Amino acid sequence: MFSFLVAIGISILLAVVAFMLMPRPKNNVPDMSRDLEIPTAEAGRPIPVVFGEGTIKSPNTLWYGDKDQETVEISA
Template sequence: MDPITQMVVGISMQFIGLLFQPKPEEPKPPSLDDWDEPTSDSSRPIPVVFGTVELKGLNALWWGEKAIKRRDVKIPTEKK
């Protein structure tokens, strides 16, 4: 085959492949189920933790401080 015919066949095969490729699924919109925050529920057991571990989605009643506390500190200066 001559090069022109090969290019036409190649471009047409690319176009046919583009037409028949599977369409990607649309992502679902974000919901409250996407959050991985600890919650308190009376139907789930309360975990007892020893040492340093990572808890995900368990029944946690308190998770530590999530706020920053600002404290003003006076630095003593020397008097001459």
């Protein structure tokens, strides 16, 4: 019984060491995706208010149409 508990303890210790030595993924965002000006929905993002005429780049929206693709067949 004692050897079983020692084996479990060693396996848990090795799992913790393996987790600590595991390389962390880098969260690199490509430049192109940062420059997109598409509607997004982010919590805590300020809502711009425009008085008069103006263009809002990258508005904060909750829904932006159906993003479906439809196949169109052209007969010659």
